[in-house]
Amino acid sequence: MKQKNFNGRIFLKAFICFSALFAQQFKHSIVMPVPDLSFHPSIFYGLDVLEQMDFKPLYGKTIGVFTNQTAVNRKGQHLLDLMKIHPKIDVKIIFTPQYGLFAEQNNQFKLQGDQKYDPIYNARIVEVFGRNIKPPEWAMRGLDLILIDIQDTGVRFSTYIATMTKILEVASEFSTPVIILDRPNPLRGDRVDGPVVRPQFQSFEGYHIVPIRHGMTIGEMAVMANEMGWIKNLKRTNLTIIPMANWKRSYWLDKSEHPWINPQPQIKSIRTNLAYVGFGLIEGSNLNDGRGTDRPYLRIGAPWLSGFHLYEKIIQLKLPGVEFRVVEYVPRKKLEDKVIPLHVNKVCSGIDIFITDPDRFDPIATATAIMVLAQQLYPRQFKWDELNRIDMLYGHSQLRIFAAQGKPANYLPPLWLKDVLKFNEFRQQFLIYK
Numbered sequence: 001m002k003q004k005n006f007n008g009r010i011f012l013k014a015f016i017c018f019s020a021l022f023a024q025q026f027k028h029s030i031v032m033p034v035p036d037l038s039f040h041p042s043i044f045y046g047l048d049v050l051e052q053m054d055f056k057p058l059y060g061k062t063i064g065v066f067t068n069q070t071a072v073n074r075k076g077q078h079l080l081d082l083m084k085i086h087p088k089i090d091v092k093i094i095f096t097p098q099y100g101l102f103a104e105q106n107n108q109f110k111l112q113g114d115q116k117y118d119p120i121y122n123a124r125i126v127e128v129f130g131r132n133i134k135p136p137e138w139a140m141r142g143l144d145l146i147l148i149d150i151q152d153t154g155v156r157f158s159t160y161i162a163t164m165t166k167i168l169e170v171a172s173e174f175s176t177p178v179i180i181l182d183r184p185n186p187l188r189g190d191r192v193d194g195p196v197v198r199p200q201f202q203s204f205e206g207y208h209i210v211p212i213r214h215g216m217t218i219g220e221m222a223v224m225a226n227e228m229g230w231i232k233n234l235k236r237t238n239l240t241i242i243p244m245a246n247w248k249r250s251y252w253l254d255k256s257e258h259p260w261i262n263p264q265p266q267i268k269s270i271r272t273n274l275a276y277v278g279f280g281l282i283e284g285s286n287l288n289d290g291r292g293t294d295r296p297y298l299r300i301g302a303p304w305l306s307g308f309h310l311y312e313k314i315i316q317l318k319l320p321g322v323e324f325r326v327v328e329y330v331p332r333k334k335l336e337d338k339v340i341p342l343h344v345n346k347v348c349s350g351i352d353i354f355i356t357d358p359d360r361f362d363p364i365a366t367a368t369a370i371m372v373l374a375q376q377l378y379p380r381q382f383k384w385d386e387l388n389r390i391d392m393l394y395g396h397s398q399l400r401i402f403a404a405q406g407k408p409a410n411y412l413p414p415l416w417l418k419d420v421l422k423f424n425e426f427r428q429q430f431l432i433y434k
């Protein structure tokens with residue numbers, strides 16, 4: 001079969017002739033079988049698979065959709081635009097996560113009073129974050145199905161997984177089926193790193209007992225939560241995953257020909273996403289993390305800090321896959337920023353982070369080393385967040401206590417190695433891809 005002749009009909013014929021590769025292993029969740037498409041060079045996300053099926057699993061159903069700007073196919077077409085040509089699909093509710101439905105939202109919805117509606121479907125837009133951490137009951141009434149398609153960051157303290165779990169929780173209460181269109185873990189699916197969050201430090205930014213870098217897709221995370229009864233009170237959801245085809249765990253997100261769409265406003269590249277694994281922790285301190293500049297999560301500094309002094313100490317650790325440069329800068333608030341950057345309009349001294357080898361770079365070890373050094377070099381000026389938010393982001397109090405004890409920064413990574421090994425073994429039973 002020539003690749004240039006590949007089309008939807010061939011795909012559907014292959015779909016009928018699938019092997020039972022995935023029709024197997026879960027008690028409470030279904031992973032839809034997909035054909036062997038190894039003859040084709042492309043990676044197919046869950047949305048691509050559903051599109052090749054002409055969205056038929058959604059026909060005749062009134063649905064709620066949990067999505068944002070990242071739900072695009074290989075051609076950059078959005079899920080909501082693709083479904084609008086199918087009159088048999090009734091989109092009633094659009095659930096949105098933190099940061100909203102689209103990055104530029106001015107022309108993407110219409111207002112009726114204080115309520116937002118999507119102009120394509122006249123569907124009510126309901127934010128599932130902030131005041132509503134889970135879908136309100138009125139929004140669930142009359143729904144036959146909830147469809148989820150969103151690109152996660154692969155980082156534990158992103159809130160999309162927590163919001164997804166809250167949707168699964170409410171769906172279980174209403175006995176509403178849920179279909180998840182799977183997407184890659186952008187940071188490879190074979191890398192796990194960082195401490196597992198302890199129960200006393202769970203929050204919306206650390207909702208499940210997983211490491212900071214968990215190496216799982218959103219579909220795999222949903223299966224794990226559903227199978228383990230983590231949704232709430234051992235409840236289970238009628239859950240179906242439409243998986244990817246041709247995706248391998250060793251792939252970075254840029255392996256695919258799908259366009260890059262910022263999963264969060266400040267994460268504008270795969271390298272920024274990788275840096276966020278560690279430098280998202282900086283938010284738990286009084287260091288500026290590069291937000292307010294053109295290098296969010298790739299810059300660190302403060303008005304009271306000497307970039308030269310920090311640089312001299314950090315290069316002695318010989319951290320792999322990364323280089324540092326001294327920088328002086330002023331964080332500025334942009335019109336679209338919802339949060340004012342720390343030390344806004346103040347001259348900061350610090351260092352820029354340049355990832356030279358993504359496969360060797362350890363973002364958590366690098367970021368924690370910088371915070372430990374900052375406290376040791378500037379014990380009077382360096383502060384943790386007043387509410388010890390660092391404990392919620394990191395997963396327990398170990399980092400804060402370790403830094404206070406004045407121990408060498410490179411002693412910290414071995415302390416979470418046991419967590420990594422145990423979780424990596426535990427997660428194997430929920431993995432969909434090799």
